[in-house]
Amino acid sequence: MTDRRLLLVNGPNLNLLGTRQPEIYGSTTLADIEHSVTELAAELGFDVRTVQSNHEGELIDAIHAARTDCAGIIINPGAYSHTSVAIPDALTAVERPVVEVHLSNIHRREAFRHHSYVSAVAEVVIAGAGPAGYEYAVRYLAGRVS
Numbered sequence: 348m349t350d351r352r353l354l355l356v357n358g359p360n361l362n363l364l365g366t367r368q369p370e371i372y373g374s375t376t377l378a379d380i381e382h383s384v385t386e387l388a389a390e391l392g393f394d395v396r397t398v399q400s401n402h403e404g405e406l407i408d409a410i411h412a413a414r415t416d417c418a419g420i421i422i423n424p425g426a427y428s429h430t431s432v433a434i435p436d437a438l439t440a441v442e443r444p445v446v447e448v449h450l451s452n453i454h455r456r457e458a459f460r461h462h463s464y465v466s467a468v469a470e471v472v473i474a475g476a477g478p479a480g481y482e483y484a485v486r487y488l489a490g491r492v493s
């Protein structure tokens with residue numbers, strides 16, 4: 348079933364969605380996002396493996412695991428977007444299409460958020476659409492890998 352599974356990766360602090368700076372990130376929880384992504388993917392014929400971690404190495408291990416059984420990767424790397432070289436290296440190594448999602452429009456925020464190392468290895472970058480960005484990512488990958 349390699350071709351019918353997507354990996355959804357959320358990085359540090361995204362476990363706190365719903366209560367974390369709701370004026371920026373909204374009131375939707377990570378559980379809500381994982382649920383809606385899983386539901387939509389199922390409608391489109393895919394299942395989803397979800398992972399959230401506050402630890403860079405755990406995110407990298409989850410990305411590596413996708414190599415054997417996932418057709419595409421949706422990732423919100425959180426603050427690691429702006430600091431990590433290892434995460435884009437892992438994404439490149441697994442050779443799967445990547446959609447990078449940010450709830451907020453990082454380009455309208457502090458200058459240190461304007462650059463993401465992950466964007467250079469993503470096919471698509473979605474920023475500022477809130478939780479809907481994850482659904483756009485599912486629709487893109489479902490079409491892309493079918």
Ligand code: DQA
Pocket residue numbers: 359360361423424425426427428448449450451452453460
């Ligand atoms: C974020 C934007 C990042 O700059 C921030 O560190 C996050 C969340 C977003 O979804 O808008 O943790 O990735």
